[in-house]
Amino acid sequence: MAVQPEGTPCWADAMFSDFQGAKNFYGDVLGWTFGEATSEYGNYKQAYADGKAVAAVVPPMPGQEGQSAWCLYLASPDAAATARNIRDNGGEVLMEPMQVGDFGTMALARDPSGAVFGVWQAGTHEGFEATAVPGAYCWAEVFTREPEKSDAFFPAVFPYRAKRIEDEAIDFIVFELDGGPVLGRMKMTEDFPPEVPSYVNVYFTVENCDAAVERATKNGAVLRFGPMDSPFGRFAALTDPQGADFSVIDVTTTQGRMPDMSEVS
Missing domain, CATH: 3.10.180.10 (2,3-Dihydroxybiphenyl 1,2-Dioxygenase, domain 1)
Structure with missing residues (x-):
C-alpha cells in the first residue's frame, strides 16, 4: 500500500494493562491474529486480519497504566511541520515527533476540544495493509x-x-x-x-x-x-x-x- 495522502487515517493502536486479555478479546470479536512482540519497541504487537496488518496493541510502560483508549493516527509527510501546525491552531502536542527505528515518525496530539489523536510520518511502516474488510x-x-x-x-x-x-x-x-x-x-x-x-x-x-x-x-x-x-x-x-x-x-x-x-x- 502506498503512503497515504496527508490527513488520511492510516493506523490505530491501543495500550492495555491486561495485554493477554486484550489479545483474547479482539481475537474473538474481530478475528485478529497477532505477530511477535518486539521488546525493542515496548512489546508492541501488530494485529492481523486475514494476514494483513490492521492495528496494534501494546502493554503500558511503567507509570502509564490507566484506562485504555484507541488512538487513530493521521498521515503526515512531515511530522515536525504537522506538530507546529497543531500548536499554531490551538491544539496541544502531547508527545513530540519521535522516530521509531526505520518504521516512521510518530507524534501524539490533542485538538482544542480535547480529542486525542496521533500523527504518523511513514517509513517502512506505511500503515493499514487493509481497510473496510472484516477485522480491519x-x-x-x-x-x-x-x-x-x-x-x-x-x-x-x-x-x-x-x-x-x-x-x-x-x-x-x-x-x-x-x-x-x-x-x-x-x-x-x-x-x-x-x-x-x-x-x-x-x-x-x-x-x-x-x-x-x-x-x-x-x-x-x-x-x-x-x-x-x-x-x-x-x-x-x-x-x-x-x-x-x-x-x-x-x-x-x-x-x-x-x-x-x-x-x-
Whole structure:
C-alpha cells in the first residue's frame, strides 16, 4: 500500500494493562491474529486480519497504566511541520515527533476540544495493509462537546474540506480529502455522561454486526448503542472490558438513502 495522502487515517493502536486479555478479546470479536512482540519497541504487537496488518496493541510502560483508549493516527509527510501546525491552531502536542527505528515518525496530539489523536510520518511502516474488510479499520469520528473548535482546527492542520450532513437530529460534519470522506465529527449529546471527554471513535469492520456484539458482550464488553441500521451499514458502539471505546460495522448491510450534505464555508 502506498503512503497515504496527508490527513488520511492510516493506523490505530491501543495500550492495555491486561495485554493477554486484550489479545483474547479482539481475537474473538474481530478475528485478529497477532505477530511477535518486539521488546525493542515496548512489546508492541501488530494485529492481523486475514494476514494483513490492521492495528496494534501494546502493554503500558511503567507509570502509564490507566484506562485504555484507541488512538487513530493521521498521515503526515512531515511530522515536525504537522506538530507546529497543531500548536499554531490551538491544539496541544502531547508527545513530540519521535522516530521509531526505520518504521516512521510518530507524534501524539490533542485538538482544542480535547480529542486525542496521533500523527504518523511513514517509513517502512506505511500503515493499514487493509481497510473496510472484516477485522480491519473502516471509519472514525471525532466525538466532541465543542464542535466549533474541532471544525476550525482539523481543516487548518490538514487539507480537509468540510461538509455538513443535513439532518436536524444530529450535528455532524464530514471531512473530505480529494472529494472522498475520511473522517467524521459528531457533536456529543446529553446521552454521553458528563465525565466522558472528547475522543476519536474508531470503527472496525465485521461480517455480522449482531454476532460481533454478542461475542463482545459475552467477553465482557458493554454495549453503548445499537445495533442500528444506516445507509453506511449496520453498526454498534461498545466499550471493551478495559474501558476502550470502539464501534463495529457491517458495511454490506445498509438501509435508507445517503444523507444530503452541504459545503461548510
